[in-house]
Amino acid sequence: MHFDPDLLDKLRGARHIAVFTGAGVSAESGIPTFRDAQTGLWANFRAEDLATPEAFRRDPATVWKWYEWRRDLMRNLQPNAAHLAIAALERLVPRVTMITQNVDGLHHRAGSTDVIELHGNIWNNFCFQCRKPAVLTTPTSDIPPRCAHCDGMLRPGVVWFGESLTAPAWHRAADLSEHADVFFCIGTSSLVEPAASLPRYAQSCGRVVIQINPEATMHDGFARHVLRGKAGDIVPQLLCAAWPGNGEGA
Template sequence: MKIPVELIQMLRNSQEIAVLTGAGISAESGVPTFREAQTGLWAQYNPEELATPQAFQRNPALVWEWYAWRRELVAKAQPNQGHLALVKMGMYQKNLTIVTQNVDGLHQRAGSQNVIELHGNIQRFKCATEHRILTEWGEQTAIPPHCPHCHGLIRPDVVWFNENLPEQALTQALQLINRCDMLLSIGTSALVQPAASLPLVALRAGATVVEINPDTTPLTAHAQFVLQGKAGEILPQLLQVTWGSLQELSSC
């Protein structure tokens, strides 16, 4: 794909870049999208009926086991060239922050430092009663295990349907979006709110919005630049034509 010269110049001159990522970039690492993950034993369940506080109240063991299975899928995945290109981009453009809708932690595993997780992290746990983050709870046979502090149930630290986004993460994301001069929207359907509205907020604040996606989305008509294709192919190319070869950046 030919990268527009105007975009290259704008990237080189940008003061702060915000990157919004969705399920598409993780799918290139083999992480099934939310609905694609329903295979085998779990094919009989609607994911939107499992990922809710109400489902956890009705059958906490079922929900816990489903997330345990999903964690196994995520653990087998490795960061792809799209994730790695963003790490390299952050080496050159220090004011680059990733806002991700993904819960797999692949950006951090790739090496990105500035990551805001809008929907939590599937490898992290919290008390369902007191909401404190938990890293250990001793040896327990109960499914799900119980909080060692209040004996409440332990759940994944992810945002379920009918739940608000983490207040701190959303505040940080909005502050970033309102001050950035460039936003890259990568692999997101632009359908899931409130994340879907962030590129529009950036546009209203005067930022240049670039969409990188194999498919058209509701954002496509509004973005100043649309690079149609996979993140793992386009981001390394964008990085190379903007800031030089990957080898040169690796030796910095």
């Protein structure tokens, strides 16, 4: 793939790169997106009807079982070429910060060291009542498991529809969008707010916004560079082009 020389110069000159990723990056590892139809026992359910506080209050066992099913789907999946190339940026640029909408933890597993998980992490749990984090160390017959502090019900450590993002994560993501030299927007449909506003904010602050996605999104209109294709193909090629001999995939 041929890349604009201006894009390569911007990357090589960057002191701080922010990388914002969405479900498209994880989909390349085999993780279904929320827009995909449910399968198997969950074929008659909509994800939007299960991932809510109201659904958990109404039927906590069903919601917990659905998240256990999702965890089983993800358990043996591995970071893909995009995850690995993004992590490799840390060897090429003085500072790289990940901002992700994904909850699977694959950026951590790929080696990224500074990751803001806007929507939480599916492998974590906390109490629905007292909000204390919980680590499940022994098997239990309770569905959902109970909190050791208050005996409340445990829930997955993700942000559900209708819930606000945690303030520290959101404020840090907004600050990075304002100050990073280059802002990548990779594999996101740009439909879920407020996260979808980050690339617009970065552009309004004069940052160089680079979009990588197989399909057009609302960000095409203001991104400085739009690269059409899969992240697992484009990101390694881009690193090789910007840093010959040092980029992933060389």
